[in-house]
Amino acid sequence: MPEARGGSNPDVSLLYEINGIAKDAPNWLDRTMEFIGEFGIVLGLGVLMLFAWWSVRKSEDAPAGVAALVWAPLAAGIALLVNIPIRGFVKRPRPFVDHGGLDVLVKGKTDFSFVSDHATLTMALGVGLFVAHRKYGLVGIGLALLEGFCRVYMGVHYPTDVVGGLALGTAVALLLAPLAMMLLTPLARTVAGSRAGWLVRSAKAPRPVMARTGSAAGADAGFPEHPRHRDSDLAA
Numbered sequence: 001m002p003e004a005r006g007g008s009n010p011d012v013s014l015l016y017e018i019n020g021i022a023k024d025a026p027n028w029l030d031r032t033m034e035f036i037g038e039f040g041i042v043l044g045l046g047v048l049m050l051f052a053w054w055s056v057r058k059s060e061d062a063p064a065g066v067a068a069l070v071w072a073p074l075a076a077g078i079a080l081l082v083n084i085p086i087r088g089f090v091k092r093p094r095p096f097v098d099h100g101g102l103d104v105l106v107k108g109k110t111d112f113s114f115v116s117d118h119a120t121l122t123m124a125l126g127v128g129l130f131v132a133h134r135k136y137g138l139v140g141i142g143l144a145l146l147e148g149f150c151r152v153y154m155g156v157h158y159p160t161d162v163v164g165g166l167a168l169g170t171a172v173a174l175l176l177a178p179l180a181m182m183l184l185t186p187l188a189r190t191v192a193g194s195r196a197g198w199l200v201r202s203a204k205a206p207r208p209v210m211a212r213t214g215s216a217a218g219a220d221a222g223f224p225e226h227p228r229h230r231d232s233d234l235a236a
Helices: 010-024 027-056 062-090 117-132 134-153 159-175 177-192 227-235
Strands: none
Touching: 010 134, 010 159, 027 062, 027 117, 027 134, 062 117, 062 159, 062 177, 117 134, 117 159, 117 177, 134 159, 159 177
């Protein structure tokens, strides 16, 4: 039989505190939070990435920025894959299985609770976006934190499920970023010099400022810009 309260367990106590807001909220607010927590924030991050892509295309070292944006969804996908064995190992039931009196806004959740896929996904996207564009990235991280709150508000995750997801998404996006940029930046530079170059660099993007060493001042370390790329930039 499910327990009613968590007693001295701060994780369960905080769960009831946050989910209690849903109990006292009007139905329209609960339905809004349900949509935001299930789909809205993920869609919002997608729109944010489009704005960031439009912005980084106009920067001096656009290929590096676009490469970082490509890394964001890849990092999210890798983080979700990493979470599969974690969930299978921990095997933590959803909070409403062990604790009664919760207002569960989303029915049919039968998988394990730790760690939260939604928190993992959104934070990996937010941190990956931060690598590409600081301003949009901060907004993305803020949305990921809101996603975590929504999952607890909806009664489908413990607070520690969310914290674990936020940590996992951050770790994957940051720790693997150097390797990802090493692989993706040359690819983005190649695309910039092709007919599909508009996907990477805007025609209005400034030319890279050349240092005395002959490498672009804005280029990533270890990836000096090849003269062939500079010629294509001039043509664009």
